[in-house]
Amino acid sequence: MNEADVREEVIAPLIKAMGYRTGTEHNVLRELSLTYSRVQLGREKANDPPLRGKADYVLEAGGRVRWIIEAKAPAAPLDAAVEAQAWSYANHPEVRAIYFLVTNGRQFRLYVTNRGPDAAPVLEFAYEEIPQRLAAITNTLGPAAMLRDHPDIVIDDGAPLGPGLRSTLRISSGRLKVHRVEPAIAPIDQMTVSIVDGSASRRPDGGITVSYRTEVAVNVLQTMNEQIGLNIVDLVTDDDVLSTDPAHPTVFRAVRDLLIPKGSATIDINTWQHEKAPVDFRVQVAIEARGHLVGQKFAGSFTSTMRMSFDMPGAGRKVLDFKNFGSFELTLV
Known part of the structure; x- marks a missing residue:
């Protein structure tokens, strides 16, 4: 040969x-x-x-x-x-x-x-x-x-969102962990929420927007998240770059105000059973997340508050307030 x-x-x-x-x-x-x-x-x-x-x-x-x-x-x-x-x-x-x-x-x-x-x-x-x-x-x-x-090289001529990062980023994975709930609600306390995808980009007027989609392994909790709009979350900060200093974290905030109409499929938070909403519920959610970069990870702590207000026939207006404290981690690529 x-x-x-x-x-x-x-x-x-x-x-x-x-x-x-x-x-x-x-x-x-x-x-x-x-x-x-x-x-x-x-x-x-x-x-x-x-x-x-x-x-x-x-x-x-x-x-x-x-x-x-x-x-x-x-x-x-x-x-x-x-x-x-x-x-x-x-x-x-x-x-x-x-x-x-x-x-x-x-x-x-x-x-x-x-x-x-x-x-x-x-x-x-x-x-x-x-x-x-x-x-x-x-x-x-x-x-x-x-x-x-060996993908095509794409030139990124935008300002980086942080050291070693591009000007736009994809969130490949992440998690939210609830450590404490006030008042205590057993299914939510210690709950882990998976972040399955998302993105981060700079807004035209400055600051950064982070958007992500979540999933919860427990079906009833996933249904509740979808109903109050927490399955897809958009947070914003006025910072132009993500902080690398734990003492001076980047602070993201989000606010959501929505109505759950009477007769809509919902979750009773007392029994955690599916039911139809007996009245109109107004739900107001506010989230604040504080984090910093470590390599390709953006991690920190968060607080979220939820106010549910509704009018009960013969009992007047009722207001329920809940507050969650937890940690988060995002993987940026």
Whole structure:
């Protein structure tokens, strides 16, 4: 078996199995000619001729993310010279490949280009291992994996919301934990609320808005949250950046005023059973959250107050006040 056999009998089936096809979105470029200028080679003489090379395979995921394969004959050692040659192709300004793979058909070694030609491989496998390891190899080098792990760079020209953050952020996860309720209400005391998604952005007039969506594992509590509008929460602060100082936290506030009409499906907070509202209920909610940044986490404490007012026939106007004290943590990406 020679180098041509390695290409046709070993490499071609492998890249096809991973999802690459010539002339498609996930393209295969074979024997790509490359020219190296005297500047690239560190030469100073203007009359030094350019050096030319030829990359055996350049794989393109989505037409933009590249990695290369350098093939050798089975008897050829995968030594430092081979690694340096493959790196020079991967690092060429016309290629700019993320990875380079060297193989003699028996052994395969994958390297990260920007770590240089002398770095250790990040993945090694033998030809006999390909059937068992194909899924793992594809999860690193397949088109979907390459696009997943190396997304397009988006320039963010807005002012960051905090050190190391972008000007707009996604809340990937989080939680609210109620530590105390006044007056005590057993199902709410020590309740944990999951924050399932959300965002943070700067308002046009200054300050920051944080929006998030919550879920509670207990169905009746989730229903109550949805009814009083706490399943989707919008908070604002006048601060332009998120604080990193626990002694001077960023303070977010939200206010909500809504009406639960008579006859609407609701929750009786005495029995925690579903019922129809016997009268019109006015619900006023105010939230204050104080937090600071630690890396990608924004965490702190919160208080929330809820006032329910309603008119009972023959008993006049009634007002019920509740207050929650707790902690929160958001993961920002």
